[in-house]
């Protein structure tokens with residue numbers, strides 16, 4: 257029996273181009289009364305309500321949000337679900353923060369029940385925040401990935417995740433071995449990759465936490481499983497960059513370490529990339545390697561200010577997506593993270609337009625994850641992931657948004673004042689997966 261469709265009606269914004277490649281006002285399209293027809297998990301039609309309403313099948317259910325704003329489901333390119341319970345562990349730079357707070361929290365994920373409980377909370381938070389796709393780090397324990405995927409499968413969310421590969425410079429209980437890491441990852445790929453909306457990312461935590469042999473194995477694993485992603489961390493903090501230099505004296509720089517082990521290329525996404533040289537950026541661009549920009553995390557740990565303009569330079573653009581990086585990140589709200597990206601850009605003296613910030617958390621992030629043919633925009637054929645934003649979520653937000661001159665200003669205000677309170681409803685895979693209680 258063919259599934260009946262649901263049509264979401266209301267003002268909408270979509271991308272008709274890359275707002276870093278053209279002007280933000282040209283790239284973002286505002287439709288004051290749009291219709292998005294969802295059928296069988298896909299966007300079946302999209303356009304003005306006036307044009308589409310007469311041709312809608314009679315059995316279509318119409319959900320009307322005249323005071324909302326329909327936007328593509330948000331895409332969080334880099335987040336650690338196992339760090340949910342340690343968000344806000346403050347005051348230390350990266351390497352001490354890992355030792356003091358992160359590793360103890362991750363140890364608990366050897367217990368699959370604990371992992372399932374936190375996974376459920378994490379996925380619920382994604383839905384509450386309008387995030388319909390996420391690239392997620394689990395822990396070194398394969399059961400932490402099983403737990404996440406098992407809980408994620410019925411949620412309708414698109415989740416890419418992987419088990420951390422880490423065979424050195426980590427405490428007892430958080431290290432694997434080259435062979436175990438390879439075998440566990442391969443088994444998880446067989447079990448979960450491509451099942452519904454789930455996908456696998458081979459996940460060497462960072463190059464300090466894996467031996468040469470493990471990095472070799474990660475590259476081999478990636479080549480052996482086309483279609484999987486590869487995720488890691490790169491050039492986050494100056495002390496870490498010095499450490500990598502000392503660990504790999506034969507490499508030209510941090511990016512070269514990844515290069516030597518075959519860990520660059522389309523489908524690889526590395527978080528941060530703050531302290532990069534031009535040679536490193538050129539090499540990332542040349543290989544199609546993506547960066548995850550994690551502004552709240554970078555501010556929280558004092559890691560540095562990401563140079564977005566240098567990354568997206570038109571003559572050699574690096575794919576960049578936005579990410580929360582919880583638990584170093586301070587929020588799972590992509591709206592708030594877009595606001596933080598604008599703050600970081602201001603501190604670098606290169607302001608970011610709201611349309612560009614939205615792109616980084618939707619279509620740009622989808623491209624960074626090589627999922628642009630599936631998610632990131634309101635476009636016929638893409639997955640039916642839609643967020644209904646509420647510009648009247650609180651009296652203050654309503655008073656402020658009543659005064660905006662156009663949709664660009666509206667988005668900027670929502671990114672500045674908004675968070676999960678502004679998510680009226682989240683649609684994922686063609687289903688309503690979150691409705692904010694009134």
Ligand SMILES: [Zn+2]
Nearest residue numbers: 336489527581
């Ligand atoms: Zn991270």
